[in-house]
Amino acid sequence: MTAATRTVAPDLHRAVTLFHALSDETRLSILDMLRDGERCVCELQEELDAAQSRLSFHLRVLREAGLVTDRREGRWSYYSIVPEALAEVHDLAVEMQPKKGALRVLRGGVCCS
């Protein structure tokens, strides 16, 4: 039985995807800008001083993780935060806390059998 088959919480991969999308400075900066409301790519580009294709790449990661959505209007793409995805992250952090009554000095007294 491998780690993949055993431990995998129903949504382990989902968690990995979410946390990975959040594990980059550029992407966190993007999300921070989006806290004020939606932005088009060129606005982000200007404020973050980042190449266009670089932003496109990071926006795609965020979009594929479900953390942002985009809306096209004319030539522009507007991106905005998906609050539900952040709520998922919130919930994950809560669920990962130790279980009640998990204090154990030595489980069963010995370590490895």
Next chain:
Amino acid sequence: MTAATRTVAPDLHRAVTLFHALSDETRLSILDMLRDGERCVCELQEELDAAQSRLSFHLRVLREAGLVTDRREGRWSYYSIVPEALAEVHDLAVEMQPKKGALRVLRGGVCCS
């Protein structure tokens, strides 16, 4: 003005470190096991069916992110969750939500100046 000097929330790097540590299946599995209480490396090794050096590597990432602590006892190292670090993650998820009154159809009417 670069993204690094401007946007960087006081703890952007801290956030990146935390999220990065959580963005791996093996590490999430380890944390899941630790929810029941502390474990020594050999226990994790057995249950996760992972090479010892692999676990050591991942435990180091988790430790350096402050998500787990270790305690030596004789030959064994016992690892356990640091609840405060998960609370940080929790708080980050909350802080990243859009600001109140952030609904904006078009900021200033036009997109790029």
Next chain:
DNA sequence: CTTACTCATCAACGTTTCTTGATTGACGCG
């Protein structure tokens, strides 16, 4: 003292992720 065991660290390797510059498609405007 010697052996066995737990664990951290290292170097080497393959893989993934990120960056850059170029290309392409879509749209609006003169």
Next chain:
DNA sequence: CGCGTCAATCAAGAAACGTTGATGAGTAAG
């Protein structure tokens, strides 16, 4: 139509990451 702009995509290279097997430090036990 022909041109400029916005943005997605691609290919190539660089950097970071994760895996593996080997080595070494520390401890317990014969």
